[in-house]
Amino acid sequence: MTKPSICNYAVLLVLAIALGGCAMSIPNPDNSLLIPEDPSVQQAISIPVYQRNELVSSPEEALQLLLEGNQRFKSGQILNKDLSFTRRSELLKKGQHPFAAIVSCSDSRVPPELLFDQALGDIFVIRVAGNIVTQAELGSIEYAVEHFKVPLVMVLGHEGCGAVTAAVEGGETHGSISAIVNKIKPAVIEAKSGDLTGSALIEKCSDLNIQNSLKDIIKSSIIKEYLETKRLRIVGCKYDLDEGGISFVD
Ligand SMILES: [Zn+2]
Structure with missing residues (x-):
């Protein structure tokens, strides 16, 4: 299987979140196809990247x-x-x-x-x-x-x-x-x-x-x-x- 790009993961993540949020009302049998199989990839994309204001003066x-x-x-x-x-x-x-x-x-x-x-x-x-x-x-x-x-x-x-x-x-x-x-x-x-x-x-x-x-x-x-x-x-x-x-x- 070709390794998906980071952009593809981002798209998959957004879709997974969107569909996951609707899971109670709209069953989606294909959900499993939207999430990368590698558990480490799943974990990595679920952790936010640390960001801060560039200038902190206080x-x-x-x-x-x-x-x-x-x-x-x-x-x-x-x-x-x-x-x-x-x-x-x-x-x-x-x-x-x-x-x-x-x-x-x-x-x-x-x-x-x-x-x-x-x-x-x-x-x-x-x-x-x-x-x-x-x-x-x-x-x-x-x-x-x-x-x-x-x-x-x-x-x-x-x-x-x-x-x-x-x-x-x-x-x-x-x-x-x-x-x-x-x-x-x-x-x-x-x-x-x-x-x-x-x-x-x-x-x-x-x-x-x-x-x-x-x-x-x-x-x-x-x-x-x-x-x-x-x-x-x-x-x-x-x-x-x-x-x-x-x-x-x-
Ligand atoms: Zn010491």
């Missing part, structure tokens, strides 16, 4: 887009993404308009594009172990805010962070890893001032480390200006590895 709208995307990810209802040559060419010609900048840990289990169910050109991601903010990360954030006018900056930590755990355990580090651990140390000192131990201590340190990254971001005069004029919002969040959800870290 911090609240940007945050809502991320939260809705995370809800889809968490519930296993992620949308199709347009990864076609046409879309890639469009992004090249028209340029990118990401609506949020996200500083997240490099942990392979925490990819922002996936856990917020976003597509090409949607989010400007800065990944570094321990989601720390040094001058290089801050420069990237400033670029996203000034150049792309992203209305939202998020620092995204996560449960069970290896970089935070290493900093809490305080073992010997080699090479440039110590630069990351040293950046997390102020959070370790503060977390250890309480009576927490074990995983509770690590998670407390992780939360404090997210807050310290937020403090580092708002030291920027560029960021301050955008915050003061309400063109930008900055939020701290934490990702729950097994549940897949996001919580705010104030």
Whole structure:
């Protein structure tokens, strides 16, 4: 059987929906011929393609887009993404308009594009172990805010962070890893001032480390200006590895 084109699928889908809607009053014995036989094709054409307004200037709208995307990810209802040559060419010609900048840990289990169910050109991601903010990360954030006018900056930590755990355990580090651990140390000192131990201590340190990254971001005069004029919002969040959800870290 010749493989139908995408256009043919679209026509078939429209016909299937139209006839399906009339199924109660107009029996149609040929309905089965209108739906492609391959179950994966049936599933693919039934999932909508993710779309958003090209320009998102409201911090609240940007945050809502991320939260809705995370809800889809968490519930296993992620949308199709347009990864076609046409879309890639469009992004090249028209340029990118990401609506949020996200500083997240490099942990392979925490990819922002996936856990917020976003597509090409949607989010400007800065990944570094321990989601720390040094001058290089801050420069990237400033670029996203000034150049792309992203209305939202998020620092995204996560449960069970290896970089935070290493900093809490305080073992010997080699090479440039110590630069990351040293950046997390102020959070370790503060977390250890309480009576927490074990995983509770690590998670407390992780939360404090997210807050310290937020403090580092708002030291920027560029960021301050955008915050003061309400063109930008900055939020701290934490990702729950097994549940897949996001919580705010104030
Ligand atoms: Zn991590």
